[in-house]
Amino acid sequence: MSKADYAYEVLLEEIRTGQIPGGTALRAAAVAARLGVSVTPVREALRRLEKDRLISYETHHGATVVDLGDEALAEFYGVRAVVEGLGARLAASRVTAVELADLRELHRSMVEAAAAGRLEGLGAGSERFHLRIADIGGPAFLGQHARAVRASFPVPATASLWLDPEVAARQLEAHERILRALEEGDGASAERVMIEHVEAGAVHRREHGAPPV
Numbered sequence: 529m530s531k532a533d534y535a536y537e538v539l540l541e542e543i544r545t546g547q548i549p550g551g552t553a554l555r556a557a558a559v560a561a562r563l564g565v566s567v568t569p570v571r572e573a574l575r576r577l578e579k580d581r582l583i584s585y586e587t588h589h590g591a592t593v594v595d596l597g598d599e600a601l602a603e604f605y606g607v608r609a610v611v612e613g614l615g616a617r618l619a620a621s622r623v624t625a626v627e628l629a630d631l632r633e634l635h636r637s638m639v640e641a642a643a644a645g646r647l648e649g650l651g652a653g654s655e656r657f658h659l660r661i662a663d664i665g666g667p668a669f670l671g672q673h674a675r676a677v678r679a680s681f682p683v684p685a686t687a688s689l690w691l692d693p694e695v696a697a698r699q700l701e702a703h704e705r706i707l708r709a710l711e712e713g714d715g716a717s718a719e720r721v722m723i724e725h726v727e728a729g730a731v732h733r734r735e736h737g738a739p740p741v
Contacts, residue, residue, distance in 0.1 A: 550595030605730035618665030
């Protein structure tokens with residue numbers, strides 16, 4: 529990994545997880561000192577983040593992390609619902625027995641973790657569940673697009689809806705319904721449940737002000 533790639537990956541993760549919140553000014557020299565690299569690779573990383581629309585440049589202010597509002601939130605979850613819903617519909621006709629078993633095992637581990645009160649890792653598990661389905665349904669394009677959409681919106685892990693036991697239980701029930709639809713080869717149901725599942729996250733975000741995973 530080059531120094532520019534390193535700086536980009538670190539900053540991307542920090543922005544995406546909310547460690548660097550929207551509105552934060554990013555000074556290349558300060559970032560370079562913190563990461564132990566020169567200013568040049570940091571500037572290259574900032575240019576890449578600008579292309580990702582995660583930072584913007586303003587006169588006399590330099591690079592600033594984009595502060596995404598309610599319209600961006602609605603667009604984010606709307607795009608996610610379309611992409612991941614399509615992935616679920618296509619996956620219903622393409623999923624293999626081995627892939628279903630892997631999804632079942634991931635779901636089982638999440639259910640067990642929730643029952644034991646280990647909620648911190650459920651958000652990451654949910655992301656793996658969704659992206660595996662997208663990869664199965666659309667290995668050429670959809671999986672890549674699903675990842676790009678998720679990477680475009682900061683999601684602090686500490687604000688995940690999966691940290692609420694009651695909400696987590698409902699989300700796991702939705703995962704179970706998606707799995708049943710995949711097992712039955714019912715693409716229409718898989719798409720509908722996936723879209724409802726993603727949209728439930730958007731509703732929770734608007735009502736509680738916490739970006740769900």
